[in-house]
Amino acid sequence: MENIVQQIINGISLGSIYALIALGYTMVYGILRLINFAHGDIYMMGAFLGYFALSFWNFSFPMGLLFAMGGAAVLGIIIERFAYRPLRLAPRISLLITAIGVSFLLENLMVLWLGASPRPFPQKIPLEIYFIGNIVITNRQIIIILVSIILMFLLQFIVLKTKVGKAMRAVSYDKETALMMGIDIDRIIALTFAIGSSLAAAAGVLVGLYFNKIDPYMGIMPGLKAFVAAVLGGIGIIPGAMLGGFILGIAEVLVSAFISSTVRDAVAFIILIFILLIRPSGILGKYMREKV
Amino acid sequence: MQKSFKILLILSILFSLLIFPLQAAAPIKIGAIFPITGPIATFGISSANGVKMAFEEVNAKGGVLGSKIELILEDDQYKAEEVANAAKKLIERDKVVAIIGEVASSMSLVLAPICQASKIVMITPTSTNPRVTLVGDYIFRACFIDDFQGTVMANFVYKTLKLKTSAMLVAVTSDYSKGLAQFYKEAYTKLGGKIVAEESYSEGDSDFRAQLTKIKAAKPDFVYLPGYYSDIGPILLQARELGITVPFGGGDGWDSPKLIETAGKAAEGCYFSNHYSPESQDSKVQTFVRDYKKKFGETPDALAALSYDAAMLLVEAIKRARSAEPSKIRDALMSFTKDKPFRGVTGTIYFDQNRNPVKSAVIIEIKGGKQVYRATVRP
Numbered sequence A: 001m002e003n004i005v006q007q008i009i010n011g012i013s014l015g016s017i018y019a020l021i022a023l024g025y026t027m028v029y030g031i032l033r034l035i036n037f038a039h040g041d042i043y044m045m046g047a048f049l050g051y052f053a054l055s056f057w058n059f060s061f062p063m064g065l066l067f068a069m070g071g072a073a074v075l076g077i078i079i080e081r082f083a084y085r086p087l088r089l090a091p092r093i094s095l096l097i098t099a100i101g102v103s104f105l106l107e108n109l110m111v112l113w114l115g116a117s118p119r120p121f122p123q124k125i126p127l128e129i130y131f132i133g134n135i136v137i138t139n140r141q142i143i144i145i146l147v148s149i150i151l152m153f154l155l156q157f158i159v160l161k162t163k164v165g166k167a168m169r170a171v172s173y174d175k176e177t178a179l180m181m182g183i184d185i186d187r188i189i190a191l192t193f194a195i196g197s198s199l200a201a202a203a204g205v206l207v208g209l210y211f212n213k214i215d216p217y218m219g220i221m222p223g224l225k226a227f228v229a230a231v232l233g234g235i236g237i238i239p240g241a242m243l244g245g246f247i248l249g250i251a252e253v254l255v256s257a258f259i260s261s262t263v264r265d266a267v268a269f270i271i272l273i274f275i276l277l278i279r280p281s282g283i284l285g286k287y288m289r290e291k292v
Numbered sequence B: 001m002q003k004s005f006k007i008l009l010i011l012s013i014l015f016s017l018l019i020f021p022l023q024a025a026a027p028i029k030i031g032a033i034f035p036i037t038g039p040i041a042t043f044g045i046s047s048a049n050g051v052k053m054a055f056e057e058v059n060a061k062g063g064v065l066g067s068k069i070e071l072i073l074e075d076d077q078y079k080a081e082e083v084a085n086a087a088k089k090l091i092e093r094d095k096v097v098a099i100i101g102e103v104a105s106s107m108s109l110v111l112a113p114i115c116q117a118s119k120i121v122m123i124t125p126t127s128t129n130p131r132v133t134l135v136g137d138y139i140f141r142a143c144f145i146d147d148f149q150g151t152v153m154a155n156f157v158y159k160t161l162k163l164k165t166s167a168m169l170v171a172v173t174s175d176y177s178k179g180l181a182q183f184y185k186e187a188y189t190k191l192g193g194k195i196v197a198e199e200s201y202s203e204g205d206s207d208f209r210a211q212l213t214k215i216k217a218a219k220p221d222f223v224y225l226p227g228y229y230s231d232i233g234p235i236l237l238q239a240r241e242l243g244i245t246v247p248f249g250g251g252d253g254w255d256s257p258k259l260i261e262t263a264g265k266a267a268e269g270c271y272f273s274n275h276y277s278p279e280s281q282d283s284k285v286q287t288f289v290r291d292y293k294k295k296f297g298e299t300p301d302a303l304a305a306l307s308y309d310a311a312m313l314l315v316e317a318i319k320r321a322r323s324a325e326p327s328k329i330r331d332a333l334m335s336f337t338k339d340k341p342f343r344g345v346t347g348t349i350y351f352d353q354n355r356n357p358v359k360s361a362v363i364i365e366i367k368g369g370k371q372v373y374r375a376t377v378r379p
Helices: A002-032 A039-055 A061-087 A092-114 A139-161 A163-173 A175-180 A185-211 A220-233 A238-258 A261-278 B002-024 B041-060 B080-093 B105-118 B146-160 B175-191 B209-218 B229-241 B257-267 B283-296 B302-321 B326-334
Strands: A129-132 A135-138 B028-034 B069-075 B098-101 B121-124 B139-141 B165-171 B194-201 B222-224 B248-250 B271-274 B342-344 B347-349 B361-367 B370-377
Touching: A002 A039, A002 A135, A002 A139, A002 A163, A002 A185, A002 A220, A002 A238, A002 B209, A039 A061, A039 A092, A039 A185, A039 A220, A061 A092, A061 A185, A135 A139, A139 A163, A139 A185, A139 A238, A163 A175, A163 A185, A175 A185, A220 A238, A220 A261, A238 A261, A238 B209, A261 B194, A261 B209, B028 B041, B028 B080, B028 B302, B041 B069, B041 B283, B041 B302, B069 B080, B080 B098, B080 B105, B098 B105, B098 B302, B105 B121, B105 B139, B105 B175, B121 B302, B121 B326, B146 B175, B146 B222, B146 B248, B146 B271, B146 B361, B146 B370, B165 B175, B165 B209, B175 B194, B194 B209, B209 B229, B229 B248, B229 B257, B257 B361, B283 B302, B302 B326, B302 B342
Parallel strands: B028 B069, B028 B098, B098 B121, B121 B139, B165 B194, B165 B222, B222 B248, B248 B271
Antiparallel strands: A129 A135, B271 B361, B342 B347, B361 B370
16 A cells, blocks of 8 residues: 555656646647647756756756746747748648657757766755655655646646737637737747747756756657657647646556556557547547548 | 979889888777767776777887787767677778677677677677677677676675575666676575565666665565666665665676766665776786876776776787787687686686686675775686
């Protein structure tokens, strides 16, 4: 029993990271119908921005987190402006291929610049361990879960309660009509990328703190898994991405605990296949017919 | 017209005179393939340093058989396809007589069949998986094998530390890790010890909490963790976070300054088996450590020492063979015997029928953020 509770705590910490990354996927998909495969690499860039801020410029942890989020937001805008915007009228497959290209570009630029070796992440927050009976929870796990939940609520607030959020929803619903209503589509799309990227960067910094290891290829697997999480919850739906992230994190940990740790990475993709077979629109998704 | 032709003729004769002595002492080309970048980069860099230092020493003394040795170094980033590319390039384009490499057993298992097929001598400084040299009669190594390393650790844990139950956490993606775990388990259970949990992970993973929680529940006295330093650091940190206080132990894959850098206090009181200790009082070791420090500004790890020995083994074999023909180098390597072994930094070496060296191991403890020598174990 203790064992299961411990594993679920491990799973929630991991899941909240997937959830943060999945939010960016879902937002961009919701608005542009684009699966931004470079998103996992923005998460990696965020981790490195945090690394530089904390180790070389000696920022405090919250400042480092904000710096990484801001830097990644700028990066997201740049990528959208130069890689995706010129292709907005092109077939969707060209956009997808460009996204994969951007992903490789970011990874290899970082390898070229810093080398592929993993490096330890500055441990700005000293570790504290709390015991509840025999169950262990660390202050870092609490920080990860809290920061993720705060960011998710903040995002929900922006999307549902602000004018910008309203514009985002309008663009996602019907781009042409939104344009006719006087919404600056380019600005809204850039903003979507900025917000999505900054959430990924936050996940990157939190992962650095949690795992104490970052490298230029760290974005590949979590990126794919967050994509699965987004599909699982219903791509384009913000609460769905959160739900998907948590389910995936817990499933992964439980599978490696009670079945076998070798199939850990496979779980995400087995879930993906099942969800596509049984409920292609995801758990919270509604069945929608493609417009002809 | 005629005049310029004459000048050209004279010039060409002069040049051919210049070239002639150069041709007589064409350099002996030896290739090396290491992971200079990538997840186990410190291994690659140390190994490359060891080889460079050996050849520079030899060249400074006038080379072998009147020729200098030319080292051609390739980086494979710890990727199998890059190993194969580098090997093809070295053999077909550079026409090397021997290749030193790779570091990791999984990669050496890619390199060995290529060298064997082209009948080029390959000597891996550090790959300890037994299958590597079984590929063919041109494949050698400078280190002992997993068989021995796993057994040594099992003996040490059971007899010296008197710890009767162990858990294992194994990298399923690594031949090295799986090999060590298998031999540890065999030797440990034979002694009377009990393996209470067997968990696995994939190299490069970052979350090990699920497996460690299970290991914690099994309450072992010791955890055997054969793997490479880049994964060991995070594993130790997460284990300590979960409240596992027992010692961990592993093999030579732990030997990197990065390990203590990433794991910090979490590595205190852990043990690993290794090829040599820079603290040894042997004069050969002391000279090597001093020269290496002077050249590269850090204490050489076992990989540097083994690579240095591998390079020197080749030089010695070329000297003995009086030829740089790969087949003759091969025969010369096999001609070392128990009474007349090769004396290297990592101990005396001669080869058994499977081209594995017969040599001793040391046990190192991590104490006060440093590697401390604990014991030497002879085969």
